[in-house]
Amino acid sequence: MTAATQAAAHARRPGPVLVGMKTFQIVVLGAGYTGLMAALGAARRTRRLGGRVTLVNPSSRFTERLRMHQIASGQRLADRPIPHLIAGSGIEFVEGRAERLDPARRTISVVAADGAEREIGYDVAVIALGSVADTVTVPGADAHAFTLDSPHTAARLAERLAAEPGGTVAVVGAGLTGVEAAGEIAERHPGGEVVLLGREEPGPMMSAPAREYLGRALERLGVRVRAGVAVARVRPDGVELAGGEVVPAAAVLWTTGFSARPLAREAGLAVDEKGRVVVDDTLRSVSHPDIYAVGDSAAIRQAWGTIHGTCQSGIPTGAYRRRRHRPPPARPPGEAVPLRLLPPAGLAGPPRRGHPVHPPRRLAEAVLPEGPGGRALQGAGDQQPAALLPHGAAGHAALRGLRPQPRPRASSVNGGR
The missing domain is CATH 3.50.50.60 (FAD/NAD(P)-binding domain)
Structure with missing residues (x-):
């Protein structure tokens, strides 16, 4: 021109x-x-x-x-x-x-x-x-827990893990963020122990088959799951559960609440x-x-x-x-x-096909990279529950293998969250 x-x-x-x-x-x-x-x-x-x-x-x-x-x-x-x-x-x-x-x-x-x-x-x-992350509600979380709020806060946890490679990491929160973090840390630091603490079983918002898969994958990765517990306080040396039990940990990662x-x-x-x-x-x-x-x-x-x-x-x-x-x-x-x-x-129930969102090319290159976990955001709503799950590397193994469930009738989706 x-x-x-x-x-x-x-x-x-x-x-x-x-x-x-x-x-x-x-x-x-x-x-x-x-x-x-x-x-x-x-x-x-x-x-x-x-x-x-x-x-x-x-x-x-x-x-x-x-x-x-x-x-x-x-x-x-x-x-x-x-x-x-x-x-x-x-x-x-x-x-x-x-x-x-x-x-x-x-x-x-x-x-x-x-x-x-x-x-x-x-x-x-x-x-x-x-x-x-909501580090205000539970005493000590703001002072002693790590978060994944930013690259800086995540890097601080990486530094702690490198300094104490054989230590125990307590991941608080059994939602998708907690599950993926626990799996990633366990895979990358096999010499340490990872404990996943939550009020419910891992992935409580997911379907029963997905929860069963998560349980098997976390067990395979060596993650110790403690469900049905509530953290009352975060301490410099671990977390204190409701009832007074202390779970010792070299590092505490807070992924619950926002x-x-x-x-x-x-x-x-x-x-x-x-x-x-x-x-x-x-x-x-x-x-x-x-x-x-x-x-x-x-x-x-x-x-x-x-x-x-x-x-x-x-x-x-x-x-x-x-x-x-x-x-x-x-x-x-x-x-x-x-x-x-x-x-x-x-x-809320079995998966249902939604409306795919296709980001612009340069944005897609940033948020949809290739990887073992797949492209998490490609065709959002089309691949469930996998579309809910962020891409990752080795530790994403805890979330791999989830497959779409049969598309339900409309009445079966409208149950409670």
């Missing part, structure tokens, strides 16, 4: 929409799976309809949250710079932590790593900050007990209509219950939100199409 042709093509593109003599500004807070999905989709729409998209994230590196257990076991992940993932999209990337949100002024204060602070204005804000990051609550938005933004069926804040939330940052209620924080549900919310980001149309809009997701397959 010649320079003249390029100039002509650029001239035919619609310019930015001006709202009160300024460009319509969409700001997405958080560049995880859902934030990237929302920002990339919004950018494509603004290229046609006008406007500008800004993506704010504390790190310029894309964090593969589903792979934090691999870092914790001592593995290194590929470096995936966010600027590379959004190259050519027209998105402005701002590296910094969203410190304050002022809904009255429609501004966000962002603090960079060097302490410099800047203020970004918005017409529409999207909160996609994810969640962190809470949303506090930005929304501190800004005065309506939030639920976990700090998630209470949204309507178009993911718009019920208290502040110019703010939206996706993924773990949103309390998304469906007819069958509140969406659980997994990529299976989170990525579709980002994909949905990207279709709603647009500057105000010239004429009054019609009623927005509400978000509707099927119950989590393999959780």
Whole structure:
């Protein structure tokens, strides 16, 4: 294409929409799976309809949250710079932590790593900050337990495991994160002992065949499972169970419970007990209509219950939100199409086929790498319960082999979570 042709093509593109003599500004807070999905989709729409998209994230590196257990076991992940993932999209990337949100002024204060602070204005804000482990409810968890909240916290556990290779690791929480972490650590550190502690059997939200498989796999990996126990306190030398028994451990990994990051609550938005933004069926804040939330940052209620924080549900919310980001149309809009997701397959009952989500190519390369565990997010909702499970390396063996169950009649899916 010649320079003249390029100039002509650029001239035919619609310019930015001006709202009160300024460009319509969409700001997405958080560049995880859902934030990237929302920002990339919004950018494509603004290229046609006008406007500008800004993506704010504390790190310029894309964090593969589903792979934090691999870092914790001592593995290194590929470096995936966010600027590379959004190259050519027209998105402005701002590296910094969203410190304050002022809904009255429609501004966000962002603090960079060097302490410099800047203020970004918005017409529409999207909160996609994810969640962190709840280390507040149980005494001692915040001081003595490791978490998988970030690459930094996961790397701290890896350092401890390297320093005490023969020590015992107590993994608290028998959900999918705890199961996968226990399996990965046991596989990578066969000289130590891994104890998985939970109120229920591993994978309590899964079907009976899946739970049986997990039990056999964990036994094969040497993971000692203690179900039906509650942790009352985390100590420097292990955990204390309700009733007073102490389980000695060189390291404690906390994977049970979660809470949303506090930005929304501190800004005065309506939030639920976990700090998630209470949204309507178009993911718009019920208290502040110019703010939206996706993924773990949103309390998304469906007819069958509140969406659980997994990529299976989170990525579709980002994909949905990207279709709603647009500057105000010239004429009054019609009623927005509400978000509707099927119950989590393999959780509320036998699996059910949902709507696949196919991320953009560069994002897909980041979140859907090849590996023994398969592509966890490819065709979300199509392969259950495997689609619920993050990809991994050796320790993912505890979760391999799960196969889709027969597709049920609609009435069989609508049971309790």
